[in-house]
Amino acid sequence: MNSVGMDFSREGGMVLVPTRFVWPHGGSVVCISGSFTGWTQWPMTPVEGCPTVFQTICSLPCGYHQYKFVVDGEWRHDEHQPYISSNIGTVNTILLTRDSHSRPSTPSPQVPPPGPVSSMDVDSEAFQRVVQVSDGTSPESYPRISDADLKISRHRIVVFLSTHMAYELLPESGKVIALDVDLPVKQAFHILHEQGTPVAPLWDFSKSRFVGVLSAMDFILIMRELGTHGSNLTEEELETHTISAWKEAKLHLNNQVNGPSSAVSRKLVQAGPDDSLNEVALKILQNGVSTVPIIHSSSLDVPLPHLLHVASLSGILKCIFRFFKHSPSSLPVLQFPLCSLPIGTWVPKIGGPSQQPLAMLRPNSSLSAALNLLIQAQVSSIPIVDENNTLLDVYSRSDITLLAKDKVYAHINLEETTLHQAIQYRDDPFLAHGYNNQRCHMCLRTDPLHKILEKLSQPGVRRLVVVEAGSKRVEGIVSLRDIFQFLMDS
Helix, strand or coil: CCCCCCCCEEECCEEEEEEEEEECCCCCCEEEEECCCCCCCEECEEECCEEEEEEEEEEEECEEEEEEEEECCEEECCCCCCEEEECCEEEEEEEECCCCCCCCCCCCCCCCCCCHHHHCCCCHHHHHHHHHHHCCCCHHHCCCCCHHHHHHHHHHHHHHHHCCEHHHHCCCCCCCCCEECCCEHHHHHHHHHHHCCCEEEEEECCCCEEEEEEEHHHHHHHHHHHCCCCCCCCHHHHHHCEHHHHHHHHHHHHHHHHCHHHCCCCCCCCECCCCEHHHHHHHHHHHCCCEEEEEECCCCCCCCCEEEEEEEHHHHHHHHHHHHCCCHHHCHHHHCEHHHCCCCEECHHHHCCCCCCCCCECCCCEHHHHHHHHHHCCCCEEEEECCCCEEEEEEEHHHHHHHHHHHHHHHCCCCCCEHHHHHHHHHCCCCCCCCCCCCCCEECCCCEHHHHHHHHCCCCCCEEEEECCCCCEEEEEEEHHHHHHHHCCC
16 A cells, blocks of 8 residues: 555545555456445556556545455455454555654554454554655665575575576577677678577687677667767678677777777686576676676587577576575565665665666657767666656667668768657567567566566566656666675675
């Protein structure tokens, strides 16, 4: 339950409090039923942009109330809100105070209404905390995880990661894509677009080994170089230049921008099938990469290295979630809401000062500004918001590969093309044919960590935009990297 507004009204001399009830756990048809409805079912409506979140607003008299939800015909209660047992089963409860602006520091016990519920043991302090948090007060009102519970959770996760191997990430069936370094750059990005993948390992036949990766970030750098006055890279060269030629040019560009010390070809970060998941996760975190190829090294039986899989934090998180899903009590941290944990990047009024600013752009911002921000902020996607910071869309690194199709990149100016126009290119049915557009992935700051993990473990999801329920105002960002740095204390 979340209460909103607290604009008190009177009806027949009775003070009524507009109160919002939220069911954030999915369903097709959701109703609320409570002591204030005479236990009849009132329909709830899905929140715009959050189809798994339902809400309704009821004007309630101050005092003690009971309620349950009816989800697709099944009576349910929200385990994340105060609940007790009654003569009609388990119910949620709420205590609305008479004055929302002058609450006593130590809430006095409320006397339950007469009747069958008079024997209930009411935790007034818990109810008071619910009302305070729902009123928009600081998320610090939520209980904080103890050092002991956090230490236990981290230890069990590290033990799990250390005792499970990279080969467990391999799917039962699927395909892996590798690119020849002698492929033209334009053709390579067309392949990435058609296959719906933002990154692919690079194979060098002359060296008989994998030598690197080609990613959407490479295309972003190429787009910036094409749009730079006096660039040595032309559109015609992009048609014929090979991947290896681009990599050499990239080293030259780094030398010009960052000095000679940066002009050193990075060694491919890779892992073997017998490496632990802990080792794979640390390689991703410590090297600032998004994926690590799982490669079976050459041997007498296999003379050439064999690409088995491209591992990501998402796949590792899926293993963690699957393992602990049916024993959540073994990881106490999973039960705590996101806003009560030191995870993610938040707008100052929500989570206090962040280590880095929350990167957001308006629809009329230029595509050039978006590409620069993706590079400078080292993020995989940027929320696009209106003047009220309401989430409109998300533009990600992988979206840029769409411009490789039919040479769209040759017909646009990065400074003059707005993000709104870029999104139209991205969503064009003809251009986006076969493209797996992930759209916006959102969560609420009150969502428990296990729900955050479940969303982030889905393929292609690297960041969740934290929005305010109802308004979709952006409150923060939580990424896969944030989760792993917190859980592994890295």
